[in-house]
Amino acid sequence: MLMSFARTALSAVKFPLWVAAVAGAEKSFRKNPILGSPTLNRLGLHVARIRLAAKAAEYRRGRLAGLLDEADRAAFDRDGIVVKEDFLPPAEFEALTAEIAGRDLEARELRQGQAVQRMIPLGEAVLAGLPRLRAVVHHPVLRALTAYAASRAGEPVFYLQTVLSQPDGPDDPQTALHSDTFHATTKGWLFLHDVPETDGPFVYVPGSHRITPERLAWEREQSVLASSSRDSHHAAGSFRIAAADLPRLGYGAPVKVAVRANTLVVADTFGFHARAHSDRASTRVTLHTYIRRNPFLPWLGLDVKALPGLKGRELALYLWIQDLKLRFTGRGAPWRPVGKVRADSPAHV
Ligand SMILES: O=C(O)CCC(=O)C(=O)O
Numbered sequence: 001m002l003m004s005f006a007r008t009a010l011s012a013v014k015f016p017l018w019v020a021a022v023a024g025a026e027k028s029f030r031k032n033p034i035l036g037s038p039t040l041n042r043l044g045l046h047v048a049r050i051r052l053a054a055k056a057a058e059y060r061r062g063r064l065a066g067l068l069d070e071a072d073r074a075a076f077d078r079d080g081i082v083v084k085e086d087f088l089p090p091a092e093f094e095a096l097t098a099e100i101a102g103r104d105l106e107a108r109e110l111r112q113g114q115a116v117q118r119m120i121p122l123g124e125a126v127l128a129g130l131p132r133l134r135a136v137v138h139h140p141v142l143r144a145l146t147a148y149a150a151s152r153a154g155e156p157v158f159y160l161q162t163v164l165s166q167p168d169g170p171d172d173p174q175t176a177l178h179s180d181t182f183h184a185t186t187k188g189w190l191f192l193h194d195v196p197e198t199d200g201p202f203v204y205v206p207g208s209h210r211i212t213p214e215r216l217a218w219e220r221e222q223s224v225l226a227s228s229s230r231d232s233h234h235a236a237g238s239f240r241i242a243a244a245d246l247p248r249l250g251y252g253a254p255v256k257v258a259v260r261a262n263t264l265v266v267a268d269t270f271g272f273h274a275r276a277h278s279d280r281a282s283t284r285v286t287l288h289t290y291i292r293r294n295p296f297l298p299w300l301g302l303d304v305k306a307l308p309g310l311k312g313r314e315l316a317l318y319l320w321i322q323d324l325k326l327r328f329t330g331r332g333a334p335w336r337p338v339g340k341v342r343a344d345s346p347a348h349v
């Protein structure tokens with residue numbers, strides 16, 4: 001009785017937050033009972049959010065288009081992904097990899113199935129000691145591409161990302177084809193060495209960033225069922241899809257983006273993508289970037305995260321909050337600090 005009263009009282013407090021979240025980037029069908037409501041989604045809540053966010057993204061991209069090379073823009077609009085080989089001049093790329101090699105840097109690790117992801121956050125203090133890397137982080141072509149792909153002019157997050165994959169073991173959830181969220185958003189990688197098809201490259205379904213009537217019908221079906229899905233990622237709003245269902249949505253087959261060192265890949269991860277299963281033990285080191293912000297706002301800038309004091313600290317702030325949460329509630333903070341390590345060292349968790 002007391003418990004049920006406490007639950008009702010808590011829901012009353014949370015209710016306005018759930019409603020407010022509908023107007024933001026919140027995507028979990030399980031955590032937010034409004035977003036997860038089968039009735040509201042049958043009535044079209046999820047599909048309305050997709051449509052509205054897509055309209056807003058199209059409008060914002062229109063205003064960012066001038067920043068980009070015309071060929072890159074056309075490739076992105078068509079495919080949802082841009083692959084730029086030989087991104088840096090060879091001498092600059094060599095100097096970049098030499099700068100990173102042998103450096104011990106403060107890292108975190110997360111195990112997901114047979115894969116371990118390492119993150120070396122690149123805040124201003126770390127970048128001050130890595131001038132070559134700092135120059136890439138501020139590279140105008142990389143900035144323009146990620147901004148256009150994300151349909152945002154805001155400050156991206158950067159970290160050195162290492163993916164350590166094993167061929168056996170429970171499945172890494174990233175190897176299932178999925179869309180990260182319901183709106184345009186970007187992830188980018190500058191590959192610091194070759195990643196052949198056998199070593200767990202990025203996989204993308206070209207054109208799946210575009211909404212087709214069939215995609216919307218599929219999204220509606222998923223949204224009605226998502227809150228009770230047994231797949232926690234699906235329920236959290238990163239919809240999984242079987243490759244066999246892609247043609248029904250008007251999309252082609254997934255493509256493995258095997259790359260040579262010094263290739264930049266920028267994708268809209270509303271489009272379906274995955275990390276290919278690695279056929280052998282492999283270590284994939286990249287400069288990784290992403291931008292995620294409120295998908296409905298029409299303006300490009302006005303990003304609180306670009307304010308002095310917050311600029312470049314989004315990731316540090318996120319990790320700090322996660323650590324606090326772990327300390328006080330015993331939950332959260334899946335990213336374990338592992339001290340200062342080399343980007344290509346073996347896993348610690
Ligand atoms: O690491 C990859 O190749 C893709 C992983 C992924 O799905 C993601 O980062 O959203």
Ligand SMILES: [Fe+2]
Nearest residue numbers: 178179180269
């Ligand atoms: Fe993803």
